[in-house]
Amino acid sequence: MANPPVLSIVLTGRNDDWHGGDFNERFLRTLAFNHDRLTEREIPHEIVLVEWNPVPDRPPLAELAATAFPELAGGVLVSYIVDRRFHDAVTLNPNLQYLQFVAKNVGIRRATGDFILSTNADVLLGRHVIDVFAGRQLEPRTVYRAARVDIQLGADPGHWDWAFLEDARNYARRPVLKPPLYAGGTGDFVLLDRISMHDVRGFNEVYRLASVGVDYNFLVKAHANGLRLVDIGGPVYHPNHVGSFRLSKGIDSPERSHFGDYRWHSRNVIYHNPDAWGLANAPVHPAGHGAFQLEFDWSAVPPLLDLRGVVLPGERVGQVRP
Amino acid sequence: MNPIRSALRRVLAALGLSSRAQVENLRETVTRAKAEADKLKGQLAAARADLRTVKNEAKRASTAHATAVRETAEARAHRDQLKTEGAEWKQTADTWKGRAEAYRAKVREARHQLERVEQSTRLAHEHLMSTEVKLDLVDAAVRTLDVRTRAVMPQGPGSDTSSPGSSAKNREGK
Numbered sequence: 001m002a003n004p005p006v007l008s009i010v011l012t013g014r015n016d017d018w019h020g021g022d023f024n025e026r027f028l029r030t031l032a033f034n035h036d037r038l039t040e041r042e043i044p045h046e047i048v049l050v051e052w053n054p055v056p057d058r059p060p061l062a063e064l065a066a067t068a069f070p071e072l073a074g075g076v077l078v079s080y081i082v083d084r085r086f087h088d089a090v091t092l093n094p095n096l097q098y099l100q101f102v103a104k105n106v107g108i109r110r111a112t113g114d115f116i117l118s119t120n121a122d123v124l125l126g127r128h129v130i131d132v133f134a135g136r137q138l139e140p141r142t143v144y145r146a147a148r149v150d151i152q153l154g155a156d157p158g159h160w161d162w163a164f165l166e167d168a169r170n171y172a173r174r175p176v177l178k179p180p181l182y183a184g185g186t187g188d189f190v191l192l193d194r195i196s197m198h199d200v201r202g203f204n205e206v207y208r209l210a211s212v213g214v215d216y217n218f219l220v221k222a223h224a225n226g227l228r229l230v231d232i233g234g235p236v237y238h239p240n241h242v243g244s245f246r247l248s249k250g251i252d253s254p255e256r257s258h259f260g261d262y263r264w265h266s267r268n269v270i271y272h273n274p275d276a277w278g279l280a281n282a283p284v285h286p287a288g289h290g291a292f293q294l295e296f297d298w299s300a301v302p303p304l305l306d307l308r309g310v311v312l313p314g315e316r317v318g319q320v321r322p
Numbered sequence: 323m324n325p326i327r328s329a330l331r332r333v334l335a336a337l338g339l340s341s342r343a344q345v346e347n348l349r350e351t352v353t354r355a356k357a358e359a360d361k362l363k364g365q366l367a368a369a370r371a372d373l374r375t376v377k378n379e380a381k382r383a384s385t386a387h388a389t390a391v392r393e394t395a396e397a398r399a400h401r402d403q404l405k406t407e408g409a410e411w412k413q414t415a416d417t418w419k420g421r422a423e424a425y426r427a428k429v430r431e432a433r434h435q436l437e438r439v440e441q442s443t444r445l446a447h448e449h450l451m452s453t454e455v456k457l458d459l460v461d462a463a464v465r466t467l468d469v470r471t472r473a474v475m476p477q478g479p480g481s482d483t484s485s486p487g488s489s490a491k492n493r494e495g496k
Contacts, residue, residue, distance in 0.1 A: 092462035094469070
C-alpha cells in the first residue's frame with residue numbers, strides 16, 4: 001500500500017468451526033460486508049487477521065480468506081498465522097484453547113493504520129460507524145465504543161443489508177452504553193489511535209487465565225491512563241450463534257469454562273504488559289496467500305509469571321469505582 | 323287715663339284695696355310665677371338627675387381608670403418578666419446553638435474519618451484483589467510448570483540421569 005491506511009481492523013479466528021459450526025462462513029461474509037461498506041465510502045483500510053493456535057491438518061483461515069478474496073490477500077487483508085507452540089507456551093489455563101486478546105495484540109502490534117479497531121470476526125459495522133470513519137471525525141487519545149446489537153438466532157436471511165440490520169424486529173438485544181467506561185460487548189468494538197494503543201500496550205497479556213473480562217479490563221486501564229472514552233454514536237451488529245459467550249455462560253462452570261473464569265477481578269486490577277507485548281520478537285516469514293507466519297521463538301514468549309505487571313489503576317486507587 | 327279713675331284708685335289704694343283689674347292682673351302674674359317656678363323646679367330636678375348621672379359616669383370612669391392603671395402596671399410587670407425570661411431563653415438558645423455547632427463539628431469530623439476509613443477499606447480491598455490476581459497467576463504458573471515437568475520427565479524425578487540431583491545411579495548401585 002502506498003500510504004498507511006486510515007483504519008486497521010484487527011480480528012482473530014481459526015479454522016475450527018468452534019464458534020458455532022458456521023464460523024468460517026460468517027467470518028467470510030462479515031469480512032466482505034465490512035470491506036464493501038468501507039470501500040463504498042472510500043475509506044482506506046486494512047484488515048489484519050490473526051490466526052491463533054491454528055488447527056493442525058486443516059487449511060488456515062487465512063488461506064480460506066485469501067482463496068475467497070484473492071483481490072484482498074496481501075493488500076487490504078493481511079494475515080498472521082501464529083505458530084501453535086506460542087499458545088502452549090503462553091497459556092496459563094489448560095481449559096483455554098484460544099487466547100483471543102493475546103492474538104489481537106499480535107495484530108495490534110503490527111497494524112499500520114492511524115486508527116486501530118479491535119473487533120471480532122463476525123461483527124458487522126453499522127451505518128453510523130461507517131459515516132464517522134468517512135467523515136474523518138476520529139480524535140486521538142479517545143477510545144471509541146459502539147453498542148453491539150445482537151441479531152436473533154436464526155434470523156439471518158443469508159444476505160445482510162442495512163434494511164435487515166436496522167430492522168429492530170430482528171434484534172435479540174439492543175444495549176445502551178453508559179459512561180464512564182461504555183462497557184458491554186467491548187471486545188466487539190474498541191477503536192483507538194495507533195499511538196495511544198501502543199502507549200497502553202494493547203490488551204492484558206499478563207493475566208492469561210481467561211479470555212473474558214480482558215476487554216473490560218482494557219477500558220479500566222484506558223480510563224486510568226487518562227484516555228477519553230466515548231460512545232461513537234451508532235451500533236455494530238452481531239448475529240447470535242450457538243457457542244457465543246453470552247449464550248453459553250450459564251452452561252459451563254466458571255472453573256472449567258473454555259472462556260476461563262469470568263469472575264476474575266477484571267474491573268479493578270489492571271496490567272502493564274512487557275515491552276515485547278504482542279509477540280513483538282517473534283520472527284515473521286511469508287507463508288503464502290498474502291499471509292505471514294510467526295515462527296516460534298522463546299525470546300518472543302512473555303514471562304510465565306510477571307507479578308510486577310499486575311497493578312492497580314493508579315490515578316483512582318482507593319477512589320470510588322466508576 | 324281718666325282722672326276720676328285715677329283718683330278713685332288712689333283712694334282705694336289708701337284703704338288698702340285694689341281694683342278688680344289689678345287683682346286679676348296680679349292673679350295672672352302669680353299664676354305665671356307659679357308656672358315659672360314649676361318649670362324651674364322641673365329643670366332643677368332634671369339638672370339633679372343629670373348631676374347624678376354625671377357623678378355615676380365619673381365614678382365608673384374613675385373605676386375604669388383605676389383598673390386600667392392596675393392592668394397597665396400588671397402588663398408592665400409581665401413585660402418585664404417576659405424580658406427577663408426572653409434573655410434567659412436567648413442564653414439557653416445560645417448554649418444549644420453552641421452545642422449544636424460542636425456536634426456538627428463532631429459529625430463533620432466523624433464523616434471525614436468515615437471517608438478516610440472507606441477509602442482505606444477500598445484501597446485494602448483493591449490490594450486484596452490485586453493479591454488474589456497475583457495468587458491466581460502464581461497458582462497457574464506453578465500448575466503450568468508442573469504439567470511441563472511431568473511432560474518432560476514422564477518417568478518421574480530421577481529418571482533422567484542427566485538431571486542435577488538424580489539419585490537413580492546411587493539407588494541402583496551402578
